[in-house]
Amino acid sequence: MVNQFRTHIVEITKYRDVLVQLVRQQLILRYRRTALGYLWTLVNPLLMMSVMVIVFSTLFKVEMKTFAVFLLAGMIPWNFINAVTSQSAVAFIHNEGLIKKIYLPKLIFPLSIALALFIDSMLSFFALFAIILLIGGSLSWTLLFIPIAYVILFFFALGIGLITSVATVFFRDLQYVITIAMQGLFYLTPILYKKTALAGKITWIVDLNPVVPFIELFRAPLYGGALPEHSVIIQAVLISFFAMLIGFSIFAWQEKKIVYRL
Amino acid sequence: MHGKKRRLCTGSDKPMSSIRVDNLSIKFRLYHDRSPSLKDYFANLIRRNSQSAFSDFWAIRDVTFSLEAGDRVAIVGHNGAGKSTLLKALCRVYETSYGTVAASGRIAPLLEIGAGFHPEFTGRENIYLNGAILGYSKEQLRKIEPEVVAFAELEEFIDTPVKYYSTGMYMRLAFSLATAIHPDILILDEIFAGGDAAFKLKARQRMHDLIDKSDIMIMVSHDENLIKSFCNRVIWLDHGRLVADGPVDAVIDQYLMGRPNA
Numbered sequence: 001m002v003n004q005f006r007t008h009i010v011e012i013t014k015y016r017d018v019l020v021q022l023v024r025q026q027l028i029l030r031y032r033r034t035a036l037g038y039l040w041t042l043v044n045p046l047l048m049m050s051v052m053v054i055v056f057s058t059l060f061k062v063e064m065k066t067f068a069v070f071l072l073a074g075m076i077p078w079n080f081i082n083a084v085t086s087q088s089a090v091a092f093i094h095n096e097g098l099i100k101k102i103y104l105p106k107l108i109f110p111l112s113i114a115l116a117l118f119i120d121s122m123l124s125f126f127a128l129f130a131i132i133l134l135i136g137g138s139l140s141w142t143l144l145f146i147p148i149a150y151v152i153l154f155f156f157a158l159g160i161g162l163i164t165s166v167a168t169v170f171f172r173d174l175q176y177v178i179t180i181a182m183q184g185l186f187y188l189t190p191i192l193y194k195k196t197a198l199a200g201k202i203t204w205i206v207d208l209n210p211v212v213p214f215i216e217l218f219r220a221p222l223y224g225g226a227l228p229e230h231s232v233i234i235q236a237v238l239i240s241f242f243a244m245l246i247g248f249s250i251f252a253w254q255e256k257k258i259v260y261r262l
Numbered sequence: 263m264h265g266k267k268r269r270l271c272t273g274s275d276k277p278m279s280s281i282r283v284d285n286l287s288i289k290f291r292l293y294h295d296r297s298p299s300l301k302d303y304f305a306n307l308i309r310r311n312s313q314s315a316f317s318d319f320w321a322i323r324d325v326t327f328s329l330e331a332g333d334r335v336a337i338v339g340h341n342g343a344g345k346s347t348l349l350k351a352l353c354r355v356y357e358t359s360y361g362t363v364a365a366s367g368r369i370a371p372l373l374e375i376g377a378g379f380h381p382e383f384t385g386r387e388n389i390y391l392n393g394a395i396l397g398y399s400k401e402q403l404r405k406i407e408p409e410v411v412a413f414a415e416l417e418e419f420i421d422t423p424v425k426y427y428s429t430g431m432y433m434r435l436a437f438s439l440a441t442a443i444h445p446d447i448l449i450l451d452e453i454f455a456g457g458d459a460a461f462k463l464k465a466r467q468r469m470h471d472l473i474d475k476s477d478i479m480i481m482v483s484h485d486e487n488l489i490k491s492f493c494n495r496v497i498w499l500d501h502g503r504l505v506a507d508g509p510v511d512a513v514i515d516q517y518l519m520g521r522p523n524a
Contacts, residue, residue: 017394025391029382101377102395103354171300256357260290 004252011105022112042127056192065135072128073222074191077214080121081157082182087113088161089168089175096262106255110165114158142221149217152236159243162251169261210239279367279446279477281329286361288322321347323502331477336489338517339499345482349449367446376436381425385416385435388424406442414438441472450481
């Protein structure tokens with residue numbers, strides 16, 4: 001397993017030029033020929049979140065400012081996880097033409113998607129962070145934890161992305177199932193609400209939700225001005241590790257069959 | 263370096279290229295109506311004895327041969343004999359079901375030129391994107407870029423997205439790029455066409471050059487004259503099996519008569 005992992009890493013380093021090109025391609029294509037170009041990375045989540053802030057702060061009768069910071073901090077990791085999960089689902093399917101004509105290490109496709117979205121997410125983080133400061137968030141040294149949080153988050157999302165990328169090749173229906181499942185998961189994740197506000201029969205589902213620690217990883221420094229609790233960090237690292245372990249195992253197991261099933 | 267055999271004809275420092283194919287078999291799974299859905303999968307798990315939704319098809323069956331530097335091989339056979347599948351197996355696009363393919367030397371897979379071109383990207387961007395996919399390094403690409411553009415006669419349009427190119431322009435760029443660097447092993451699937459008469463002439467010259475400088479050339483062709491002028495060996499495939507392998511005249515004659523010498 002470790003050996004296999006090393007072989008794949010070595011191969012990806014050999015093909016790093018292709019990886020860079022694929023990441024560049026995704027970043028460029030997303031905004032080419034739009035008037036605002038890269039600014040959409042910033043404007044898009046802002047507009048969406050403004051809508052949510054206005055709607056939900058009225059609905060929940062909470063103060064808008066605090067709620068905005070609360071929501072934005074939770075949306076950053078969620079948006080990343082959601083995008084990687086659903087875009088990875090078509091990682092191989094959309095590159096069928098290429099995969100059937102020329103040899104490239106298969107890992108390069110889900111990896112390039114995760115990397116491109118990672119860059120996207122960091123860009124929008126800066127914009128959201130500016131907003132948080134503007135509406136009265138506070139700068140604190142705990143923000144230094146954000147890069148670490150991003151690294152843990154990246155491997156979690158990549159692991160999940162590997163699973164969805166391989167699974168959809170074999171079961172095409174999953175593309176649609178994933179979209180719906182992610183919508184459901186959004187409401188089962190304490191992004192719009194505080195976990196402590198939840199009472200009743202579904203608490204245990206939220207307790208089992210693997211995304212929860214990753215939300216906390218970002219929310220603690222951005223909203224609470226504190227480092228996440230140790231237990232949360234350990235949970236997140238463990239979940240990340242297992243997501244990668246499972247994701248990579250499934251990928252390595254089915255890798256050679258992908259070309260025959262596209 | 264370590265007493266490896268050197269190429270005698272050119273005095274080059276490179277070790278000799280070679281390809282060994284041992285008992286190669288490639289199996290395709292044909293799904294009768296469509297890709298199996300999740301529902302079918304679970305349904306089949308429950309009723310084990312139900313009629314299976316697919317059948318296996320051997321595109322290549324127990325093929326063995328080896329090629330050395332200096333070999334110029336044509337693969338002949340009827341449609342569906344497994345010629346293209348064999349070429350793709352040599353390029354690692356298809357993983358082997360049984361047996362092995364071992365190659366040393368840089369392989370240029372000129373199977374479908376233009377694979378990996380992105381319509382939204384300009385010609386120049388596609389040189390770098392497709393070039394990386396073809397295995398050229400960034401330095402190599404920077405060096406060959408002017409020559410590729412000049413050969414394709416696209417100086418004026420090189421910064422236009424390729425989706426606005428005519429078919430001829432697209433072909434010229436793809437061809438010029440794919441043939442810009444001399445590979446050790448050249449794998450061709452009938453690409454002697456494209457462009458207007460003047461370009462065809464130029465392209466043919468470039469192709470000859472590429473073949474001359476390669477260690478090993480393998481092509482699929484139905485053109486007897488082409489085979490006779492380029493090749494010194496012919497492999498005849500029929501229904502995935504190797505029926506004859508030998509000098510051009512002998513095998514071509516057998517092939518045209520429709521039966522191998524016993």
